[in-house]
Amino acid sequence: MDRPLRADPRLYYANIATNFSAVRSEAGFRGQGAIAVLHTDSPQAAADGANDAWSGPVLASARQSATTFADKEDLVADNAATSRHFGNVYVCFTQFRSNGGGAEPIAVVTSHDGGESFGSQRQITQAASNAQQLGRQGCSIETDSHGVVYVFFEGSDNRAASQMLARSFDGGQSFERPRPISTVTDCGGLDVVGRGDLTLDGMAGARESSFPVADVANGAPSGVGAPDTVAAGWCDGRDGLNHEHAHVAVSSNGGRTFAESNLEAPGDRPAYVSLALAPHGEDLYLTYDAFLDPFRLTTAPTRLMQGVVRHADLAGAATSNASTLHRGQVGDARGSSANSMTNEFLGDYTGTAATDAAVVAVWNDVRDATVCDAVNAYRQSLIDGAPMNKPAPGVLCDPGFGNTDIFGITLADPTP
DSSP: OOOOOOSSOOEEEEEEEEOOOSSGGGOSSSSSEEEEEEEESOHHHHHTTOGGGSOOOEESOOOOOTTOEEEEEEEEEOOOTTSTTTTOEEEEEEEESSSSSSOOOEEEEEESSTTSOOOOOEEOSOOOOOSSOOOOEEEEEEEOTTOOEEEEEEEEETTEEEEEEEEESSTTSOOOOOEEEEEOOOOSEEOSSTTOOEESSBTTOOBOOOOOEEEEOOOTTTOTTOOOOEEEEEEEOTTOTTOOEEEEEEESSTTSSOEEEEOOOTTOEEEEEEEEEOTTSSEEEEEEEEEOSOOBSSSSSOOEEEEEEEEEEEETTEEEEEEEEEEOOOEEGGGOOOTTSSSOOOOSOOEEEEOSSEEEEEEEEOTTOOOOHHHHHHHHHHHTTOOOOOOOHHHHSOTTTTOOEEEEEEEEOSOO
């Protein structure tokens, strides 16, 4: 049944909330971090900086212990009027149960009242990690024109790292057993500095992940005639270091089977891949940060990167005519920094959203970041296992050191 469209569209925002209470009895929730959701019915006022345009935060991940850290959240509002669950708000996240330890299920919570409250938490995966099931992280949640909920995440299937999918056909009350849609090889090389993260650009570099980002061509806002094409994309290193891909899996049958392809531009090493489908299902857009240099073993050579927006025509699950719509200005990732200065830091802050006529893309950008020789020397000392004293960037570095940004652009459909 068609539902009336809201005259005042509601915008939702989810984030990790942290306890700052000095006394445990004053804490707003148990655990180190929880997922909070805010909303506004005045998007323009909110964009103009009016804080009172936003609601207060509502805790979505309420079922927590003292050792819980809820992380890597994603949110979607069922926005197709043809959906049986039109207006529902769904949040998925990884629930680390031992302050980053081995227990890490994917959980989903649902709001039936426009984000004013969230119901019981649904654990859609097992919690424990073991030799057969290696863990799970990085969910992405979407809905189609009939109200089916799709949750993608990186997990494993009998020890094989895989992109997994679980669906709900009853508005998030229950989920089918997760199943693999593709194998995945995490991108990048292992860093010897800091926490030993994977990084695409080199030692003491910016951490990278291969978590999936998904979208559904659900015909929003009306939902009428929607193809409900499903797509997921991620950085994949299956062909080895320095040969990474922006790997995309597309389904035209509700997520039962997927066709896979690589859609990065030649020569690009894509990091932080995101994607979007036009609601009518005829266009697929990708955004990523392209590293232009190979993996570096020292901090001396450049680590050039730029934001990239790509487009492909879509017919069912088949992609064609892949082309580059935009390349941002080139910068050097060595000019970025984590607070500790031991590593670079960019963050997986790319995003892509599409209408039937255009795409909006945002990406991490280092065009205005200045490389600091003193910090490079410090990072190199950590790589060499002979740590120097940490430098004072305010004294020894150009003011542009650490000046990373989020850039964005709106582009028209190149094949309308």
